[in-house]
Structures are given as structure tokens and as C-alpha cells.
Amino acid sequence: MTFEGVLTKMETEFSQPIQYYLVFESDFINMNQLLGKNITIQFIRYQCLNCGLDKPIYRQGFCKSCFYEIPQAADWIMRPELSTAHLDEEDRDLEYEKKVQLQPHIVYLANSSNVKVGVTRKSQVPTRWIDQGAHEAIEIVEVPNRYLAGITEVALKDHVSDKTNWRSMLKNDIKDVDLVQWRERLKQYIPEEAKDYFIESNTETNLEFPVIKYPDKPKSLNLIKEQTFTGKLEGIKGQYLIFDDETVFNVRANEGLVVAITIN
Structure with missing residues (x-):
């Protein structure tokens, strides 16, 4: 099953443990249900959270021109x-x-x-x-x-x-x-x-986070550089997805990227 959409920070629900939801325009994923499963994240293009154009993201999910113009930044x-x-x-x-x-x-x-x-x-x-x-x-x-x-x-x-x-x-x-x-x-x-x-x-x-195993030496995933990544989801903390090979992916830091997420 594959979901596609522009990344924004995960929505959360305060419970024990915290519930996480990745929300796209026409779909949403309860990320807690993916713990222990292999998922693939593929970079497709950019989409500025303000103007919607396919322009490189500068900061906070916005392209450079929007970042220096809009009140949200x-x-x-x-x-x-x-x-x-x-x-x-x-x-x-x-x-x-x-x-x-x-x-x-x-x-x-x-x-x-x-x-x-x-x-x-x-x-x-x-x-x-x-x-x-x-x-x-x-x-x-x-x-x-x-x-x-x-x-x-x-x-x-x-x-x-x-x-x-x-x-x-x-x-x-x-x-x-x-x-x-x-x-x-x-x-x-x-x-x-x-x-x-x-x-x-x-x-x-x-607060209690949904984590099966914490990494000893977390290494950050650069999705734009790698283009695609596959790993078993071992936990979610903050706005990070934690994988079994100790790779971590900061969803919030990648706002404005259009991705495809495949549950293998």
C-alpha cells in the first residue's frame, strides 16, 4: 500500500503512549500501527507550504521567497x-x-x-x-x-x-x-x-512515546540526497521516525517535500 502527499509535521494525540498521524491531502496514516513494519519513503518533488510551487524548500517548509515575505515565517x-x-x-x-x-x-x-x-x-x-x-x-x-x-x-x-x-x-x-x-x-x-x-x-x-527500541548512534536521513529509504520502523519520538538500522527521519525538518510512503 502506497500513500503520497506533502509532508507536514505529524499530528499527535496525547495518550499513553502518544498517538502519531501523518496527514496528507486525501489520506492519513496512524504511524503507531506501522511499528515493526518495513516502510519505504521516496522523495518525489518539492511543494512550498505557502505558494504550492515546486521550488526548493528553504526553511520551515517554505521556499526562499515565501520565507522572507509571509508572516508565518x-x-x-x-x-x-x-x-x-x-x-x-x-x-x-x-x-x-x-x-x-x-x-x-x-x-x-x-x-x-x-x-x-x-x-x-x-x-x-x-x-x-x-x-x-x-x-x-x-x-x-x-x-x-x-x-x-x-x-x-x-x-x-x-x-x-x-x-x-x-x-x-x-x-x-x-x-x-x-x-x-x-x-x-x-x-x-x-x-x-x-x-x-x-x-x-x-x-x-x-509523556510516553511509542518506541520499541532506541538507537545507540542515531544518524539523520537526508531524503533529498538519498532519494529513497527503506527500513523497519522501531519508534516515534518528537517528530522523528526511528528505524532499525539507527537511521532517524525528522518529519518536521522535511516539511514541504512531496513523498511516497509504501508499507511493505
Whole structure:
């Protein structure tokens, strides 16, 4: 059986374990059901997630011209402290920026390879943690806009990492930590503008991923270079597919590629 479509990040369902779905225009695949099976992934062409043209993907699933023009790829996406919609100031498209920036945001701690701080819209909890491959996470601050979340993250980055080591995450080389203690330890560094939004009492969320076997030395698949790959699916964590030969494929990093997926 073969499915064909443009890659976007896998949809997820919070359960024990996490359920993963690869969604194409006219089909979807429950990836959990493919664990232990051989699958082939074949690169067909590009399809920019904005303009739809067959142009090389530059970043985030967009071709280069779209990446530098559309609001979905503006700098404030990756650097929320640059948000300006709360000041009624436009970056690329004020209507879009108000829609995204002027809604509740969460500053959180997640433990995937190490404890890290991050920002996400409240509506994206726990999806954001799942996408990062975190096995535990906790909210620290809930603020009314993206700017306040951004300046809080910047302040906390001096005291805790904001990066995930993807190799350690995929090897499951992790330690359980007390995120409540981390939250209390970092409270003093929250900026004055956000102090009133500190979450005084909550517990951490634990996540379980559908993995038969973790790789010892994960190696990343470059599908554009290889064109086609076949392997037995051994697990899914974050947005990565894990295969029996320790090859891993980052679905999110390959958004905008049109692929054929064959279940052998």
C-alpha cells in the first residue's frame, strides 16, 4: 500500500503512549500501527507550504521567497521577544500578528535531553512538548501575549538551556528531574512585567512515546540526497521516525517535500 502527499509535521494525540498521524491531502496514516513494519519513503518533488510551487524548500517548509515575505515565517516566530502586535505595530501582516501574538502564551520547562525553557501558545500544550520529545514538562508562566512570554524566556535563558540535544533525546539518554523545584528556583529571574503571571501551584506532565527500541548512534536521513529509504520502523519520538538500522527521519525538518510512503 502506497500513500503520497506533502509532508507536514505529524499530528499527535496525547495518550499513553502518544498517538502519531501523518496527514496528507486525501489520506492519513496512524504511524503507531506501522511499528515493526518495513516502510519505504521516496522523495518525489518539492511543494512550498505557502505558494504550492515546486521550488526548493528553504526553511520551515517554505521556499526562499515565501520565507522572507509571509508572516508565518517572520523573526518573531522563533524569537517571541520581537513581537510587536501588543503595541499595534506591524511587522509583515498586523491582522495575522494580532491573531497569533495576542492570545495566552505559556513559558514552560521541558526535559527531553536536558531541562530547557520554551514558549508556546496555550492552545499548543501539550503538543509542543510532544514535538520536542520531552518526557516531562511543566508550565511556569501564563501570560496574555507572545511578547511577555518572549521576554520571560530571554531572562530565564541565562539560567537554564533553551536548546534540545536531539541525539540524546533520541537515544533516550535522559534523567528524571524535579521540575517543580526547577520552577521555584527560576521564579526569582522572571521579569517584573511577568511576575504576576507566575503559576504558583501545578504538577509536571509525563509523556510516553511509542518506541520499541532506541538507537545507540542515531544518524539523520537526508531524503533529498538519498532519494529513497527503506527500513523497519522501531519508534516515534518528537517528530522523528526511528528505524532499525539507527537511521532517524525528522518529519518536521522535511516539511514541504512531496513523498511516497509504501508499507511493505
